[in-house]
Amino acid sequence: MDKLYNDFIVEAPEISLKLTHDIARCLISGYKEIFEKFNGDKNGYSAIMTRQPMIINNGQLIKDGYNNRTYLFQNSYLQIPVSEQANYGIRICLELQMQSTIQQGFIFVYGNRHQKNIYLSCEHNLKFLIFKTFNIRRMSLNRTIKIPVNTNMFQKPFTIEMALYKNGYLSIALNEYLQHCEKIPTNFSIYNGKLIIGANLDGEKFGNFLCSVNSIEPI
Known part of the structure; x- marks a missing residue:
């Protein structure tokens, strides 16, 4: 020694x-x-039984456009705890298939109602996927990116990815093709919060879509 x-x-x-x-x-x-x-464990869950996504409808397994089993998010949600990781950005990926029975709703939100960190979210309507960053204290961090919806998104599953790197770069991709990239004036680290799939953080506004795969990872 x-x-x-x-x-x-x-x-x-x-x-x-x-x-x-x-x-x-x-x-x-x-x-x-x-x-x-x-x-x-960090598995997604719904604290309210009636808010759990459906896997069976009218006695039949719910399936997507590729005839694979999936979950129907309709007035339902999953919440996944996200633990703090200093000096790491975050990547959120989902495999979706749109439904046409609701005009506008939430696909996911990452945030913490008790902190003033930057929020990441994705909403949908019949024309656009709407990705947002939001911070109540710093308006310069707020961004809204609209990606047009096409008919294939209602017929077959597709993947969405939203990533915010620790140096502030924001990227959005569909089916692994980059759709948008820009620098937000901030440094970012993963903070203690929740990823809510299917609703906003308050569990009051819902989306309507099929989702079979989700992934959250530090980058």
């Missing part, structure tokens, strides 16, 4: 400090995953 200290730490203090910092980050990141496994 003395030899390590004298030959490495004393001789190269800056490298030693950076290496120690990197090791600490790896240990913290690894422990966080272990803690979450023992502290409870």
Whole structure:
């Protein structure tokens, strides 16, 4: 131990400090995953039974345009806890199929009603997918991006992706093709909040769509 200290730490203090910092980050990141496994799963859930998405309608499994089993979000939602991760951006991906029985509604919202962080959301109507960033304190962070809806979106599943990187870059993609990219004047880190699929944060405004796959990941 003395030899390590004298030959490495004393001789190269800056490298030693950076290496120690990197090791600490790896240990913290690894422990966080272990803690979450023992502290409870992060599966989506609906606290109110009547607000759970449907998998059966009229005695039949609900299926999408590819004849795969899926979930119908109609006056229903799932909420997924999102844990803080400093110095990481967030990517939200969903596989959807639009329904034509509602004029306007929410597909997802990521936020925390008790904090003033930036919110990410996607709404829909019969003409557009409407992606938004919103911050009540800083109007300069507010963005609204409209992506036109086409008839294929009502017939077959498609993927949407909304990502906000730690350096403030916002990107939106459909079926893995980039639709929009711009720099928002802020640095971002994942904060403690919820991803609500199918409703707004208050659980009062709903969307209407099929969704079989969702993914949230740090970037």
